[in-house]
Each structure stands twice: as C-alpha cells, then as structure tokens.
Amino acid sequence: MTLRIPRRGLAQAFALIVILMIDRAVSPQFFNLHLQDGRLFGSVIDVLNRGTPVALLSLGMVLVIATGGIDLSVGAVMAIAGATAASLADTHSLPVVIGSALAVGLACGLWNGILVAVLRIQPIVATLILMVAGRGIAQLITEGRIVTFTSPDLVWMGNGAVLGLPTPIVIAIGMLLLTGAVVRGTALGLLIEATGGNARASELSGVGTRAMILSVYVWCGICAALAGVIAAADIMGADANNAGLWLELDAILAVVIGGTSLFGGRFSLVLAVAGAMIIQAMNTGILLSGYPPELNLLVKAVVVLAVLLAQSPRLGDLSRFTARWRRSKP
C-alpha cells in the first residue's frame, strides 16, 4: 500500500507540479507566504482553502465510485446542509449546528444508499432524484431567501485559523486522515475494492456487498454536508440556489483525475484529494493570470484530457506502435 500510491500517483504529481509552475510563471508571488493576525496568507494557502469543498466531496465520491456507483446529489446535499446550519446558527451552539447539518447529510446518504443498495436502482438515476429534489428541500428550509447569520463560531468554521492554517484546510486534512483510518485501518477498503471490482464474486465470497454500498453513500452524504457547512460559513449565509452548484461534477472529475476508474475497483483517497487540488490550482492560476475566467473551463478540459491520456492503457499501445513504426522505417 505504502509503495503503491507513489507509483500510481506519478501522473497526478507531475500534473500538479506543472500547474503550480505555470501558476508561479503567471504570478511570481505565487509561493509567497506571510503571517497576519495569526493566520497564513498567500496564493498556495488560497488554493488549499478554496479547494476544500471539492476535496471533501471527493473523499466521499471516491468511495462511491470505487463500488462502481456515482453520487450526483452531493452539490444539493451541500445546499441542504448549508441551509440547515445557517438557519440554526444564531440560535444554537456550534455542536448542535454542525451535528444537525451532518445528521441531515447522513439522512441524504442513507436515502441514496437505500435506493442503490436495497432497491437496486442505477446509481446515476437514484442520486439524480436527490440532486433535483435537494435544491427544493434547501429552498424550503431557507423559505426561498438567502439566510445570513452572524454566529462567530460558525463564521470561524469558514474564516478562522488553527495554528495559522485556515480552519477549512484543517478540517479537510482531518477528514482525509479519518477516512483513511476508517477505510485502510479496517478491512473496509479491501471489501469496497472487491465489491467494485466484481460484485457477484464478492457476494459469493461472503462479502456483505449491500452493506458496503449503503455505507459508502452514507459517508458521501456526511462529507457533502461538511462541505456545505464550510461553504455556508465562508460566505456567512446559505444560498439554496447556488451553494455547491455543479460541484458534484468537479468532485467526479477530481476522483477521475485521481486515477479511480468509473467502473469501480481500486481507489486512492490521497490521489482523489490531489485531483481536487489540481482543479483548484488551475482555477486560481487563471484568476491570477488576469485572463478572462471563461478560459478556465477550456483549460480545465485540456488538463483533464492530458491526465486521462497519461493514465490510458491505450496510450502505451500507441507509443509501442509509433516505436515500431519508427523502427520499421529505413
């Protein structure tokens, strides 16, 4: 395991380094850091901080995708959890606020999990239901308004700092370590990979595939809820229409860039988070460069294509083919 990740992660590490170098080229101060009011500032910190929601989403998404599923509802779950946290923030203590938001995420994950694992609805359709309905639920909670709050505790979740690092980054690192401990510290990782690799065979080996699938959707819901709380804390308000909008696609992209196949099987938490960081480093780089942000989407597409090509087994075939072609030429 310890050996595998670096070897598998070469393409991602290379992509991240190249993008950071480009960022450095367009903005010479990119790697500068300075401490102000006990908090670090700088573009790199900004990349990490802005990338947190997608990184959290990708932690849940990578497990779902490893079982051969997909969760389109995470953006909507972010909105629901954000709305829940925002409406409770000024009247309840922080543990209650976060606890409620996470409970809502868990319920959403359970709903998805039951549809997929028990009722055996195709994941893409099953989670589409909550993707659509979730925004409606979030609007019901906020009663169609943008709910703002002033609770300093919740604001700290988005804008505070722990030991100089912005709180969201600390939370994301904590979740990465926690997820890693749960998945690789128990047999869950192996059983998820087996389920995603061949569900029939796993079932016939006595693996409780249904429980595996259910649990990954629940975890995905919880991760999305946490991302939603942080996004709401960041802007000190909950916008049911726009919170987490389209982020499910970034999360899926992060997982794919991280080398986990959409067919399920092998997965890597670290590389999924690295995928999220690659996406964010590009976004930040384009903002810093002064090019119009519209370009962002095109650049993103090119980088995704490059990473996917680098991972494609066909590319190996192609290079062998061109080598043979070169040899055969006089």
Add this chain to the structure above:
Amino acid sequence: MSDSSAPPAARPSLLEIRGLTKSFGALKALQDVDFTLGEGEIHALLGENGAGKSTLIKVVTGVFARDAGTVRLAGDEIAPRSAKDAVEAGIATVYQEVNLLPNLSVAQNLYLGRQPTRFGVVRQAEMRRRAHALLLDYGLDIDVGAPLASYSVAVQHITAIARAVDLSARVLILDEPTASLDRHEVEILFRVMRKLAADGIGIVFVSHFLDQVYEICDRVTVLRNGRLIGTRDITDLPRLDLIRMMLGRELAETTHERAASQPDTAREVCVSFKGFGKQGYVAPFDLELRRGEVVGLAGLLGSGRTETARLVFGAERADSGEASVAGKAVRLNSPRDAAGLGFGYCPEERKTEGIVADLTVRENIVLALQARRGLHRPLSRREQDEIAMRYIRMLDIRPPDPERPIGLLSGGNQQKALLARWLATSPKLLVLDEPTRGIDVGAHAEIIRLVRDLCEQGLALLVISSELDEIVTYSNRVVVLRDRAHVEELKGDAVEVSSILAAIAADAPTAQEVAS
C-alpha cells in the same frame, strides 16, 4: 425424425470445416475439428459447457480468428474477419438472446439498414407490406407495425431468423434457440426450421435438449474438450450412445483407480439437507454430506447440477425443506450465511463469479476469510502475506507473486487461487462447480489430486463435473440429476461411468428412437 427424405450422405455439402484449431493461451479450445453441413440439413452440434461449441461457432462467424484449418462454404474457402463478413458470405447466426432492437417495430427490425426508400425517404407502407408478406411465409400473421418487444420470444426468434435468411443466408446457426420457449413455441420454431431446410438452407442447431435434437435433426456432431468425438446420423444413434459420446469415454477405457470407498455410515454427517428445493429451479432433494467424503453431482447440462450447488451455498434461496449442520437446523439464505457456516463455493463461471480480476492474488485469497472475520478485525498486511504465500506454495500457484493482479494468471492458477480463498477459511464443506473446466491438462490432474487430498484431510466435498471419468475417480458417492431433479444415488462399487450413463439416460422417451 426429419421430414426430409434424402439420405444425409447424398446431400451436396454446403459448409465444410477441416482440421479447425483454436487456442487461447495454453488452453486448446478446438483441436483438429471437422464438421460438415449438407444443403437442407439440420445438424445438431452437441457438447457440454466448454466443449468448444461456441468457439466453433465464433470461428465460423468471424468473431475469432482460427489458428489452423479450413472453412469452405459451397466449395469456396472463406475466412470471415467479422460477424458482418460472415453474414455477407451467407452465414447467419441467431443467438439465445435475440440480437434485435425491441423498441423498434417488427418491420423496422426486419429491414434495418436496408429500408426500401423513394427519394431518400423510407417507404413505411411498402416496408410493412413486405415485412408482413415475409413473415406470412413463416406462418406468422401479425401486425408488423407493433414494437418487437410486444411479441413473445418465439416471434422475436422467428423475426431474427427471417431477417438473417432474408440477408441471403445459406447457413443458419441457431444457438440454443429453444431455451426460453414453451412447447407450443418450439413447435412453431421447428416448423420454420423444416421449411428452411426444405428450401436448401443448412441449419446448425445447438441445444442441450436431447428430445428436441431427436425430433428435428438429421445428424449430430459431438464435441468434448475441444475435440471432435464423432458425427452420426441421428437415426442410428441410441440415446445412451449419444450421452456416452457427450460425457464419457468408451466403456473399455474406464478401468482406473477409484477412491477408496468405506461404508458411508462410518463417517460423521457434517451437513444434511431434507426436502431442500426451489420451485421451478430444483425439485426438493435429500442430501447428506460427510466428513472425508466426495459426493459427485452428475447429469447433462441444464439437469440441475449447478442449481443444486447454488441452493446448497445459499446463492439461491430454497423455498422448501431445511438444512442442518451437525444435526442443528440452520438459516441458509445467502452466501454470507453459508460462508459463516463454514461452506465454500468455487463457481463454474470463474471470471464473472469467482475472481476479482483487478485485485492481487493476495487480496483474492484473503477475501473470504476477511469477509467472514468482519470489518473491525482486519488481517494485517503481514498476516495477509503469510496466508497468501502459504497457499501459493501449497497449491503451487504460478507465478508465485502474491502482488500480481489475478486477472493476469492462467485459468488453472486462478482456479487454485479460488480454492485457496476458501481453504484459508478452514471450511467444513467445499462445493466445486466444474473445477477443471477450461484448464490445461497439467493443472487438470493437479486439481483432481487436490480434491482427493482435501477429502483425506476430512473435508466434505460436493463436486460437479461433466467429465464422468473424473467424477468416478474421486467420488465416494454420485448423485445423478435429470430434468432438475435428483433421480438416483450411486455408492460404493456402483459408482461407474456405465451406471451413471444408464441413470442419466434412463426413462428416455424410447418411443422416438423406436419410431425412427
């Protein structure tokens, strides 16, 4: 039983296959196979799973390239490189699962890609008129404008056949066409087949329903383990001989050592089933499995062998009877239950139901043990390495690299790794479905030796095989199945290829043989 009166030998031959050979790695799927199909002949191609029927069909229809041999159609050598090539050459295939578009109308399906047009516009009315006339020829008077899915499987099959024949087919290959048809629908299909044969089309009929073979076919060709066993006129072939061709060697050959057979009361009953069964799946059966004993399940394809194994392992839920382990009634509703009781199961479909191809040999070996221990008691990496290496050495899995993805191993080594997966759980009972299927000769003998060793170590084994000599070699008892029911149990000296064959063929409708 064919209504064609010409003697088969007198027919001009249409499709001639000589010396056909095809290997996949070390596995010889077809070895020097000859096959001749005459004009207007209905020719059955028989054999158990893995005998080489589908490989033969796929080579002829251009799905696989052959390694050696010739295929001649009406005298001209052909070498189709795709299914499309084969259709253009005049060889059409209709598979068990109809390969048409269920949401389009019958007429659209018949003329897809070659619709009659005028000024580039499809002439719907003309197409429907032609489709209707075409199907009338086949005895079907239906609304061809309705979606294909709204009709029965039989009509869908006939539509597929009509399309194939209309594309100027001279050879029609029907792969298990009757598997999902009821008796009446089979009649309709047979009428169509007889009409096509009378028009001079050669038909290859693949089926495991021997009654139907006797009813419709002129000749049979039997394959076993990729080799041609023989081609016979159906009229000179008693059913017992046909089954012998499919399952066993010649009787003279079957003198070989047998597993020592102690009286079975001497052994402790480990698992027993009473009235265990599932409606429409396997008729209720009684079965006792003892420590240190191999019970063989014998029967033709589709007789209920695999079905019995799946019930025993909880992969299919029984709706009657009860299972007990060491005298206590147990719940057996899922493979998880069965694994918890100390059962293990190596399924026949190794690739789709056995291995997790992307995972390593180590991970595949520890999978069942880990699933049984539960999430919170993970095997440490060191324990995993130890277990994997122990079984890699014990079973001689090659290459001896626990970190290799199992999908890269040969079939025999994959099978050993699957055995290791269950042996690592120290099972009481192992169910092996065709453990030697698709495995090269060397590994074949090793697996058989393993089965015997395991038995000596006190395991109870339930083994399915269509190789009767193999079953006879290691079984202490043999349960014979026919038509999804357990019909006979042979023990002690009665375990012989000839008695198993007799039990399988018993009760056959001999009237047909007499009539022919």
